[in-house]
Amino acid sequence: MKPGRPHKKTAEQLRSHRWYGAQDLRAFGHRSRTAQMGYDRKDYAGKPVIAIINTWSDINQCHSHFKQRVEEVKRGVWQAGGFPVEMPAMSLSEPFQKPSAMLYRNFLAMETEELLRSYPADGAVLMGGCDKTTPGLIMGATSMNLPTVFFPAGPMLRGNLRGTPLGSGSDTWKYWAELRAGNITEEVMKEVEDGIARSPGHCMTMGTASTMTSAAEALGWTLPGAASIPAVDANHQRMATDVGRRIVEMVWEDLKPADFLTKASFDNAITTVLALGGSTNALVHLIAMARRAGVALMLERFDELSRTTPLLANLRPAGKYLMEDFYFAGGLRALLAELRELIDGAALTINAKTLGENIAGASIYNDDVIRRRDNALLANGGLAVLTGNLAPDGAVIKPGAMEQHLLVHRGRAIVFDDYDDLAARIDDPALEVEPGSVLVLRSAGPIGAPGFPEWGQLPIPKKMLAQGVRDMVRISDARMSGTSYGACVLHVAPESAVGGPLALVRTGDEIELDVPNRTLNLRVDADELARRKQAWRTPPPHYPRGYGALFSRHITQANDGCDFDFLEGTAPIPEPEIH
Numbered sequence: 001m002k003p004g005r006p007h008k009k010t011a012e013q014l015r016s017h018r019w020y021g022a023q024d025l026r027a028f029g030h031r032s033r034t035a036q037m038g039y040d041r042k043d044y045a046g047k048p049v050i051a052i053i054n055t056w057s058d059i060n061q062c063h064s065h066f067k068q069r070v071e072e073v074k075r076g077v078w079q080a081g082g083f084p085v086e087m088p089a090m091s092l093s094e095p096f097q098k099p100s101a102m103l104y105r106n107f108l109a110m111e112t113e114e115l116l117r118s119y120p121a122d123g124a125v126l127m128g129g130c131d132k133t134t135p136g137l138i139m140g141a142t143s144m145n146l147p148t149v150f151f152p153a154g155p156m157l158r159g160n161l162r163g164t165p166l167g168s169g170s171d172t173w174k175y176w177a178e179l180r181a182g183n184i185t186e187e188v189m190k191e192v193e194d195g196i197a198r199s200p201g202h203c204m205t206m207g208t209a210s211t212m213t214s215a216a217e218a219l220g221w222t223l224p225g226a227a228s229i230p231a232v233d234a235n236h237q238r239m240a241t242d243v244g245r246r247i248v249e250m251v252w253e254d255l256k257p258a259d260f261l262t263k264a265s266f267d268n269a270i271t272t273v274l275a276l277g278g279s280t281n282a283l284v285h286l287i288a289m290a291r292r293a294g295v296a297l298m299l300e301r302f303d304e305l306s307r308t309t310p311l312l313a314n315l316r317p318a319g320k321y322l323m324e325d326f327y328f329a330g331g332l333r334a335l336l337a338e339l340r341e342l343i344d345g346a347a348l349t350i351n352a353k354t355l356g357e358n359i360a361g362a363s364i365y366n367d368d369v370i371r372r373r374d375n376a377l378l379a380n381g382g383l384a385v386l387t388g389n390l391a392p393d394g395a396v397i398k399p400g401a402m403e404q405h406l407l408v409h410r411g412r413a414i415v416f417d418d419y420d421d422l423a424a425r426i427d428d429p430a431l432e433v434e435p436g437s438v439l440v441l442r443s444a445g446p447i448g449a450p451g452f453p454e455w456g457q458l459p460i461p462k463k464m465l466a467q468g469v470r471d472m473v474r475i476s477d478a479r480m481s482g483t484s485y486g487a488c489v490l491h492v493a494p495e496s497a498v499g500g501p502l503a504l505v506r507t508g509d510e511i512e513l514d515v516p517n518r519t520l521n522l523r524v525d526a527d528e529l530a531r532r533k534q535a536w537r538t539p540p541p542h543y544p545r546g547y548g549a550l551f552s553r554h555i556t557q558a559n560d561g562c563d564f565d566f567l568e569g570t571a572p573i574p575e576p577e578i579h
């Protein structure tokens, strides 16, 4: 690979030199223990040590190809004259981890930062893709600020049911609703179960995984085009080796995250997410990622950029196609090229080229999958940030993925106090619900649930499904899976568990949603709300000890990115003493 920038470091200036190069007892120990692993001095002496943070696990279906990919990354590192060291990190498997993988995003961020700090890493490759792994790895690496490349897992292949493509998540919810409505049999549902996830790789709808890997690419963290390549495509394998070669060069060039993470690069990422019809989870993750880089990103910026950014990717859940189609249509580079006037092409990326240089020559090969700007799916407004007396610090909705007649809606609340209450009553034939009712779920936020789970797509009551109702206004302090859809108001802040107004709503209250005017209001007079607030009591903590207690004490609210308060910011942390 052609070097991108002049080399700035000598072998003696490598961070790892402090571990390996000194003539003292400690360095003797490091060298002898490296010899114990079968390496000779000439394997590593004077070479950049590349930490490959691998989130492979036997219980992470989306990363099941990482055992092979890590060898392909190592091949590139060796070729370029580096010394690869694989370091396993907590694998956040979205469907398996309870109560929510989000509970552990910051755990992975801490682990990534501290692995890089405590070991002799000169540079890093981050291997992730399943939802929270991307922000978790990137947050940690941003704080550590060593030369780093993000290696996205890549989407899995399209799902299949009797010749019909199936999309991760989106079709699970759809067919599950049809089963509950009695429109399909258990036998068909079993075929969906076996056909919806056919290969390694992350979800292939425009869910949180594809949203965040694409955002990472727009931010400059990946090689050009990396986020769109299907996990099992041979191009993905070759990209792994390219990553290995590139990270060694980056160490010599001393190209670090702080060199390319700027306000402009975060605007590029937000614009990308909006044009993709990406997951609402991106708001939480990008705010946390930006603040680690010293960029004071606020929720309002998403709404501002949403007003000028068209929805171009015709991908589920907002559209029709899947990531494999997107890749063949030209992938993210083609989409970014179509957005050229809306992004800052001067932003630097990890290959030492600008984003503009990286998308030069990219073409759209199927303009139904990646729409041209004059034929956008939505002219603007893919995400909307709402405020009002029900969400003083903000809430979010995805107007493109809901029934449009609900954009302005006034209805009576049906309140569920927590998830168990919801599960117990939602299908009760006695539930007094009508199509215009507003379903409210509380105790589902970062502290209240706990862990800010993806419960925000409250199920439509069976009674309503039988009447043909497929969408209703739903409000919660939860998140929603990026593969979900519907008129779901999410991330209501402050959450109910800390006394946010959601805690004060009662069944029968009138709620007014006005997406065009970005408002969400509870039509109850202020005196009555003050009375209810006075009677409200803080719920007891979920966790008496352990990580959960740390989480509950230090997690910030959704509008602040849900980072731990003690991990935010850019204050320098001393390098470890080598003695």
Ligand code: FES
Binding pocket: 062, 093, 094, 095, 129, 130, 131, 168, 202, 203, 207, 209
């Ligand atoms: Fe891993 Fe969806 S389950 S990305």
